[in-house]
Amino acid sequence: MKRIAFALAVAAIGAWSLLPFLWFVSTSLKSATEIDAIPPVFWPSFQWDHYRAALTEHGLLRYIGNSVIVAGATTVLSLAIAALAAFALARFKLRWARFYLMLLLALSMFPQIAVAGPIWRLLNFLDWLNTYQGIVAAYIALSLPFAVWVLATFFQELPYDVEEAALIDGCSRWQALRLVVLPLAAPGLFTAAILVFIQAWNEFFFALIILTYPARQTLPVGIALFPGEYTMPWGEIAAASTIATLPLVALTLIFQRRIVQGLSAGAVKG
Amino acid sequence: MNKIREPVWRFLLPSFLFVGVFSLYPIFESFRLSLYRMILTLPWLGQKFVGLENYSDLVTDPVALRSFGTSLLFVAVTTPVEVLLGLGMALALNETFRGRGWLRAVVLIPWAVPTVVTSQMWRFIFNDRYGVFNYLLFGDATQLYWAPLAEPGLALMAIMVADIWKTSAFAALIILAGLQGIPGELYEAAGIDGAGAWQKFRHITWPLIRPALLLALLFRTIDALKVFDLVFVMTQGGPADATNVLQFYGYKKSFAEGMIGYGSAIAVAVFLVSLALALVYIRVLGTGLLRKERAA
Numbered sequence: 001m002k003r004i005a006f007a008l009a010v011a012a013i014g015a016w017s018l019l020p021f022l023w024f025v026s027t028s029l030k031s032a033t034e035i036d037a038i039p040p041v042f043w044p045s046f047q048w049d050h051y052r053a054a055l056t057e058h059g060l061l062r063y064i065g066n067s068v069i070v071a072g073a074t075t076v077l078s079l080a081i082a083a084l085a086a087f088a089l090a091r092f093k094l095r096w097a098r099f100y101l102m103l104l105l106a107l108s109m110f111p112q113i114a115v116a117g118p119i120w121r122l123l124n125f126l127d128w129l130n131t132y133q134g135i136v137a138a139y140i141a142l143s144l145p146f147a148v149w150v151l152a153t154f155f156q157e158l159p160y161d162v163e164e165a166a167l168i169d170g171c172s173r174w175q176a177l178r179l180v181v182l183p184l185a186a187p188g189l190f191t192a193a194i195l196v197f198i199q200a201w202n203e204f205f206f207a208l209i210i211l212t213y214p215a216r217q218t219l220p221v222g223i224a225l226f227p228g229e230y231t232m233p234w235g236e237i238a239a240a241s242t243i244a245t246l247p248l249v250a251l252t253l254i255f256q257r258r259i260v261q262g263l264s265a266g267a268v269k270g
Numbered sequence: 271m272n273k274i275r276e277p278v279w280r281f282l283l284p285s286f287l288f289v290g291v292f293s294l295y296p297i298f299e300s301f302r303l304s305l306y307r308m309i310l311t312l313p314w315l316g317q318k319f320v321g322l323e324n325y326s327d328l329v330t331d332p333v334a335l336r337s338f339g340t341s342l343l344f345v346a347v348t349t350p351v352e353v354l355l356g357l358g359m360a361l362a363l364n365e366t367f368r369g370r371g372w373l374r375a376v377v378l379i380p381w382a383v384p385t386v387v388t389s390q391m392w393r394f395i396f397n398d399r400y401g402v403f404n405y406l407l408f409g410d411a412t413q414l415y416w417a418p419l420a421e422p423g424l425a426l427m428a429i430m431v432a433d434i435w436k437t438s439a440f441a442a443l444i445i446l447a448g449l450q451g452i453p454g455e456l457y458e459a460a461g462i463d464g465a466g467a468w469q470k471f472r473h474i475t476w477p478l479i480r481p482a483l484l485l486a487l488l489f490r491t492i493d494a495l496k497v498f499d500l501v502f503v504m505t506q507g508g509p510a511d512a513t514n515v516l517q518f519y520g521y522k523k524s525f526a527e528g529m530i531g532y533g534s535a536i537a538v539a540v541f542l543v544s545l546a547l548a549l550v551y552i553r554v555l556g557t558g559l560l561r562k563e564r565a566a
Contacts, residue, residue, distance in 0.1 A: 006365070013359055014376050020435060021383055023402060024391040036400040038412060081284040088281035100282075107293045109548040111496040113520040114541035115296035117303065117534055120525075122296070141292030144285055173281075202384040204499045205517075209525055220386040224503050234394055241387040252382040253375050260374070263440070264447035 021245070028238035035234050050235035051243070059214065060240050063222035066211075067244075069132055070218055071200035074139040075193050081140065082147035083189065087177045089148070090155035091163075101149065108145035112205045120209055130213045138206045143196045150195070150262055154188030155181060191262035194255055198248055219244040297541065303534040310528030324535035333511060334536065337519040340426065341495060344515060348433050349490040355434065356441025356486060357479075363442065364449045381439040389503035392432035393419065396504075419505055422512035429500050429513055437493070441486040448482025449475070481554075488551045495544060516540045 027035060028051070029044035054060045089097045119138055120129070128134030163180045171179065182189065204220040211217045217225075223244060226237050252259060304325070307318045328334050363374055380388070395403050398417030408414040418424040456474050465473070498517045501507060507514035507522065514522075520540060524533025 006362070006367070009358070010362055010367070010369070010373055013362055014373055016435070017376050017380055017439070020391055020395060021379060024387075024394065027394065038400055038405060038410060040400070040402050040405055081288065084281045085285035088278050092278050092281075094278065104289070106545070106548045107289065109492045109551070110293075110297070110544050111517055111537075111540045112498075113496075113517045113524075114300055114537045114544070115293060116521070117524045117530060117537060118296035118299035119292060121299075122291070137288070138292055141288045144288055148285065177281075198382065202386075204384075204386050204502070205521075208502070209521075220384055220499075223384075223390060224386045224499070226390075237390050238394070241384075241390055245383050245387050248382040248384070249379055252378050256375050256378055259378065260443055260446075263443050 024238050025242050027234060028242045030235065032235065050233075050239040053233075054236045054239045054243070058222070058226070058236060058240065060222065060243065062215065063217060063219045063240075064243065066132075066216060067201055067219040070135055070139065070207075071197050073132065073136045074143060074200040075197045077136065078140045078143045078147050078196050079151075079189060079193055082144055082151050082192070083177070083182065085144075086148050086151035086155050087173075087181060090152045091173075091181075101152065104145035104148055108149075112142075116205065116209055119206070123210060130211055130216045132216070135207060135210050135216075135218075138210060139200050139203060142203070142206070143199055146199070147192050147196055150192045151185070151188060154185050154192075158184050187258070191255075191258045194251055194259060195262050198251065201244075201248060300534045300537045300541070303530055304538045306531045308530040310530060320531070324532050325539075327532065328535050328539060333514065334519065336511060337514045337516050338539075340512070340514060341497075341516040344426065344430065344433075344497060345491055345494045348430050348437075348494050349487055351430075351434050352438045352441045352490050353445075353483060353486050355438040356443075356445050357483065359438065359442035360445035360449055361475075363446055377439045377442060379439075380436050381443075383436065385436060385499040386503055388432055388436045389500045392428065392435070392500075393504050396428050420509050422510050425505050425509055425513050429497075429504055432500050432504065433494065433497060437490065441490055444486040444489065445479060445482050448479040448485075452478045484554060488547070488554065492544060492547050492551065495540070495547070516543075 026042065026044045029046050029048070030041060031045055031047050031049075034041040034045060088094070089101060094100075123129050123134045123138070126134070128137070158181060162184070163176050166176050166180050167173070202220060203218075204224060207218050207221045208224070211221060214222075219240070223237065223240050226233065226240065305319060305321060307315065307320045307323070309315055359377055363370065363377070383391075395401050396418040398404070398415055398420065399412070401415075403418065404412075404415040407416070416424065418428045452475065457470055460470050460474060496517055497515055498521065501513050501515055501518045502521075505513045507518050516536065517540060520533055520536035523529045523536055527533075
């Protein structure tokens with residue numbers, strides 16, 4: 001009896017988490033008549049037309065390219081900057097390290113609207129609106145608090161003796177970071193990288209205000225502003241959504257242990 | 271510890287630069303602009319200092335007040351539901367059973383789906399003519415079908431459902447981390463003393479995961495206050511401002527209507543509410559950190 005109830009609960013959790021998204025994936029593979037059929041058609045006839053249309057007529061490839069560039073550059077740069085800062089915060093005895101970490105924590109909680117207007121004006125002044133460097137700069141600032149916290153946590157847990165031996169042997173701090181700490185912290189770096197990448201890939205608000213030229217827009221903007229004149233092109237929207245989501249679902253499934261670890265390190269410890 | 275004197279600032283400078291230029295400066299600038307009247311569509315007005323006028327406008331603007339109420343309602347409904355659902359998921363994931371790895375992976379999927387995709391997906395599910403929501407409710411009786419996103423009473427609820435779907439997993443992960451920190455011996459000892467499942471939950475699990483629950487609640491509260499993507503895609507703040515949450519109203523004023531001064535006042539108001547919450551959060555978390563340091 002108890003086991004049946006538990007199995008039912010597990011099935012309910014699984015269905016609630018999975019079915020809505022599967023429904024949308026199925027929609028992307030339906031024919032036009034199947035999409036608005038009543039009663040709904042659950043098993044699609046596997047038409048790939050919506051994918052073709054999304055890729056050729058709606059410029060999905062361009063959005064994908066922009067998203068890869070923006071999220072990729074954000075991840076690399078944000079991690080490099082965060083690793084330097086986290087190393088200093090974790091290893092140098094700084095009186096204000098705690099204050100800086102708390103400031104970052106507070107910043108990570110502020111709504112984007114509190115900074116959006118001035119960031120827009122700043123990027124406008126630099127002539128950086130509708131550029132990769134403009135959106136990436138905004139994203140780095142957005143992801144730094146989280147990246148610094150996660151990396152500082154990982155660095156703190158590394159044993160200090162190897163690093164100390166390197167310092168005694170005449171390594172500089174910079175060499176110690178590059179040759180000892182970073183290789184040892186590779187799993188932590190990787191975890192932080194996945195999480196920063198997912199955040200940058202999904203971000204919509206800054207992308208919406210900074211990237212107004214379709215040639216520079218990322219996937220979330222493309223999907224949110226999908227043009228529909230009289231009826232919504234649900235098949236194409238679902239196809240574009242599936243393409244935007246599959247890489248993330250793949251990353252999540254492959255690295256679920258790391259993601260769970262990283263999220264709880266970022267949340268519980270920071 | 272720091273035997274070799276190397277300038278620390280070299281390591282910290284890049285992060286200071288980004289945090290300063292793209293986080294701190296914009297916040298101060300929002301404060302400053304909120305004291306000016308500046309309307310991009312009326313450029314001849316220029317940038318005129320008006321003191322606190324934008325704020326006095328804000329507290330008498332019925333749309334702004336309603337927007338504040340909508341945001342609070344959104345937070346008040348979604349966060350407890352998300353934490354409770356998260357607790358249920360975490361309790362299930364904390365058991366050992368066949369397929370546990372699968373369930374953990376499946377639970378993470380909504381978290382990985384971009385919010386914009388989540389929005390389009392639920393918008394399709396809530397469609398007024400062929401949405402599966404209506405089919406589940408009314409079957410073939412299409413004349414009864416609702417238009418949840420076009421009815422003021424239902425639109426906010428539809429957005430809440432989408433938010434709950436998307437973020438319960440995050441609450442579950444935080445709570446799961448708390449559950450896994452409870453030593454198994456406690457349950458064994460309670461079992462020997464004859465405690466049932468409910469008593470174990472009531473006297474061991476509940477008190478020990480309360481900090482994790484509180485953390486999940488605070489995290490979700492802060493995040494729910496920022497809801498934007500769902501509103502932008504699903505309703506554009508409508509119908510009749512029923513889903514016009516604060517962040518969306520601020521966006522509309524600043525970016526769609528070009529009212530920089532007034533938009534900044536809204537931004538500052540949202541900022542202050544978040545700051546108050548952040549302080550609560552840091553207090554709770556800060557004491558946790560202190561305890562850890564003392565233990566170490």
